[in-house]
Amino acid sequence: MSPARDVPDDFDLPPRVVTQDADAEERAAESALRPTSLAELVGQTRVRDQLDLVLQAARRRGTAPDHVLLSGPPGLGKTTLALIIGAEMSAPVRVTSGPAIQHAGDLAAILSSLAEGEVLFLDEIHRMSRPAEEMLYLAMEDFRVDVVVGKGPGATAIPLELPRFTLVGATTRSGLLPAPLRDRFGFTAHLDFYSPVELDELLHRSARLLGIELDQDASTEIAGRSRGTPRIANRLLRRVRDWAQVHGGGRIDLAAARAALELYDVDEAGLDRLDRAVLQALCTRFGGGPVGLATLAVSVGEETETVETVVEPFLVREGLLLRTPRGRAATPQAWAHLGLTPPRPTPGAAAQLNLLEDAPDGTFGTDADVGPSGGERFR
Template sequence: MSGFASEIREGTPESDDARSPESSRVVDPARENDEQIVEAALRPKRLADFPGQPRVRDQLDLVLRAARQRGTAPDHILLSGPPGLGKTTLAMIVAAELEQPIRVTSGPAIQHAGDLAAILSSLAEHEVLFLDEIHRMSRAAEEMLYLAMEDFRVDIIVGKGPGATAIPLELPPFTVVGATTRDGLLPAPLRDRFGFTGRLDFYDPADLARILRRSAGLLAVQIDDDAVVEIAGRSRGTPRIANRLLRRVRDWAQVHGDGRIDRGAAAAALDLFDVDPVGLDRLDRAVLDALCRKYGGGPVGITTLAVAVGEEPDTVETVAEPYLVRQGFLERTARGRTALRAAWTHLGLIPPHTAIGQDVLPFDGVATRFE
């Protein structure tokens, strides 16, 4: 096995201990020092256990059932959406539902066509190949993947220059599961080769509450219903964040209480970790604070805003901005970022009088502080 790919046999009967009663009941506390181990243990193993995303779940269930009935490999699957919504989990579930092994790698790890050729040539029949961040593959590897996905073969180039020879290598039928956070960066020829595309959206609080109750059971944590609601409301619609906050609240309850999580413990712990009642963290509030206090509500360019909060523009644009836009705090315009009325209210500031009754607060050129 090469160093840039790993193999996980989630769906094979001989290694499917993840579904045994003992292993599915609780996470081993002795292994909780590894966050990745804990996150993997909290992931559902089957589509029936996957909460939220009902449309994608039902569509994927149909694709996989039909393939099993035909005894063939299903069409290639593309999963897109923001980080933390379950793309990797669904890829593992695809292999488990098909009862096939899964090969795991990522786009950044495949920088040469030879890297991809080594992986493809070792795939077994009907095996699942999971390519995370598929939009970050090199161009040469993408072109090889086109042929492999469509015709199940690759051309191995032997030699260099005019004397180079292409030797075709036939591949057994397999399924590519690609995951991307930026599907707009995928070349059209690659995107068109996926027979099924599932777009994952942010979760509503009810689905997050179900996820938190399940995770609390696996972690052997006692938690009240109102504490579940409190954590779910601050999780930004993202299961990964919800599970991470649950573990931090559990730590607080263990150190400062009797281990049971009630609403007071959840609120105190989340306040300690700078997660406010609507889910904004330190970076989110810094962006809004700079936009409103320093630049009068904008518009202001993303680079200027990033400098004001001491972060890279990519960090502000990909980490903080999507949630702020979705929550109605921020608007992206051709002239730059502007603060909406909710941003001023959340910070406890009074918007400029000229902006009263308007959704977007214009900047008159004077960075005035309104309190």
């Protein structure tokens, strides 16, 4: 007989993390820096004003606000806005994600346990399974779900009434949302990248909450290397704080900011090690391109999805990378940033780069677009 083991009283609950989590401190720090009201929110002025109107009208009517869809790149504050909606409406917030809902029953269990006026935050909503998505249509519009009992000809659909709730959906790829789902949101907002001035204001607010002495020059330096993203700005601020506490007197000045950012491989333009590795490989190994995405990813030892979703958006936005029908290509700015001399362009190469105008949505540029002989496939 095997020895008896101590079984916790809450063994039937979701398992808890009992090992030390390396990211726990980071998550706690990010949570502490989140604004709790629209008045505290820095940046996103247009979205903030529009959302404030929606919430004020709902409070005056005494009803739950319309469903809200938030889209935009990671790190711009979609989760923060969802929590603010709950705080402004004095309502609890239930947090889940699209990948966690793989069956319609999973969604039905969540919806049936909601309280009146509760906010359901569904992150990465575009990754939800199709059966759950179809159930969500009815829940959003009529506040009910049909629970199917049994199988085959004897199956019965039992309608289940739901309390009025507010769904806040967040997505980084709004184009993947089907039109029927997107049209059921009463308010949609796209979050834009922050300007250096907005990031500077955000850094000073975060420094006050963390009890950090932050000079204006240092704040401007960190803001300029934060890729227009608040999450990155706050992360860099904490790392610079660590450097100042270990190597300095605790105060963050310009010299401390530059030394810390150099240590963490963040250059003046905000590029990190992987960004520069991609550009370096593109320019030195492939003559500036064009080269297929999979080939470029292998050359830097990363997954194709990592290069496409993490590295490329920033490099394209900064004008350092082009997505052409035959692959990725470096711009003259990329060569200048690396301190390299670009090769003399040929008429054929120039014409190839001009084809970018024919694909403004970036649909070209994967290895699937290149035929066996290296030429562009006919479409």
